Amino acid sequence: MKLDFTQILSTTLVLLSIIDIVGSVPIILQLRERGREVNAWKATIYSTLVMLVFYYCGYWILGLFNCNIQSFAAAGGFLMFLMALEMILDVEIFKNSGGPSKGATIIPLVFPLIAGAGVLTTLISLKAMYADINILIGLFFNMIWVYFVIRSTKKVQQFLGESGIFFMRKFFGIILLAMSVKMVTENLSKLF
Numbered sequence: 477m478k479l480d481f482t483q484i485l486s487t488t489l490v491l492l493s494i495i496d497i498v499g500s501v502p503i504i505l506q507l508r509e510r511g512r513e514v515n516a517w518k519a520t521i522y523s524t525l526v527m528l529v530f531y532y533c534g535y536w537i538l539g540l541f542n543c544n545i546q547s548f549a550a551a552g553g554f555l556m557f558l559m560a561l562e563m564i565l566d567v568e569i570f571k572n573s574g575g576p577s578k579g580a581t582i583i584p585l586v587f588p589l590i591a592g593a594g595v596l597t598t599l600i601s602l603k604a605m606y607a608d609i610n611i612l613i614g615l616f617f618n619m620i621w622v623y624f625v626i627r628s629t630k631k632v633q634q635f636l637g638e639s640g641i642f643f644m645r646k647f648f649g650i651i652l653l654a655m656s657v658k659m660v661t662e663n664l665s666k667l668f
Contacts, residue, residue, distance in 0.1 A: 477607055477608065477609050478607055478609075479607075479609060479610065479613075480606070480607065480610050483606040483607060483610035483611075483614075484610045484613045484614050484617075485614075486606070486614075487602055487606060487610060487611050487613075487614025487615070488613075488614040488617045488618060490598060490602065490614075491595065491598065491599075491614055491615060491618045492618055492621065494594050494595050494598050495590055495595055495618055495622065497590065497621065497622045497625045497626065498625060499648040499651060499652065500585075500589050500590070500648075501625065501629055501632055501644065501648075502563060502641060502644045502645035502648050502649070503559065503563065503584070503585075503589060503645075503648075504585065504626060504629045505629055505632075505633050505641055505645075506562075506563070506645065507584075507585070508629070508630075510568075513581065514581055514585060514626065514629075515581045516623050516626035516627040517623065518581045519581045519585050519586055519590065519622070519623075519626055520619050520622055520623040520626070522581065522582060522586045522591075523586045523590040523591040523619065523622065524615070524619050526586060526587065526591040526596075527591050527595065527596065527599060527615060528615075530591075530596045530599060530600075531599045531600070531603065531611070531615075534596060534599070534600050535600070544667075545597050545600065546663040546664075546666045546667045547663070547667065548593055548596070548597065549593045549594065549597045549659055549662075549663040550593075550659065550660050550663040550664050550667070551593065552588055552592050552593020552594060552596075552597075552659065553593065553594070553655075553656045553657070553658075553659030553660035553663065554656070554660055555584075555588045555592070555593075555656075556588060556592065556593075556594075556652055556655060556656035556659065557653065557656035557657065557660065559584060559588070559589070559652060559656075560649050560650070560652040560653035560656055561649075561653070562649075563645050563646065563648065563649030563652065564646060564649040564650065564653065585626075590622060593659070594655070594659055599611070599615070
């Protein structure tokens with residue numbers, strides 16, 4: 477259990493690219509436009525809790541359902557695929573039929589956007605390479621960033637305007653689509 481700046485930096489950068497909260501800004505704005513509540517503090521806390529539980533108990537949790545990491549990641553990639561289609565085609569696929577009518581903090585923000593399958597499987601992969609303390613510090617830095625980005629989405633919206641947000645939504649929709657296809661195909665190829 478030794479602090480290692482290189483491991484902390486590596487973990488921080490890897491998680492930063494996978495969580496990609498800046499790329500989720502158009503989705504957050506779209507949720508707010510639909511009248512769905514997005515609470516930055518709750519999203520950060522719940523995401524952190526989900527990541528920590530999965531970090532320490534992920535293999536055990538998946539084992540309970542006789543599921544492996546590749547199946548979990550492929551399913552998460554499929555959910556990301558559907559969200560990307562929403563962004564690109566301006567359609568609503570995720571209907572809020574069972575949860576709070578105005579809430580969007582847990583679904584889809586905490587899962588699958590922030591603490592999605594890609595992040596959860598990455599945490600388990602990092603655990604095999606780095607010391608726990610370094611991974612947890614990197615995760616902490618990421619969650620501070622997540623909080624500030626979610627909290628400032630209205631400022632981003634004012635800065636970019638309608639056309640800027642439209643462009644961001646389409647652009648990041650295509651990026652999310654590409655990431656989801658990669659996640660699904662890589663993990664399906666490992667399964668078969």
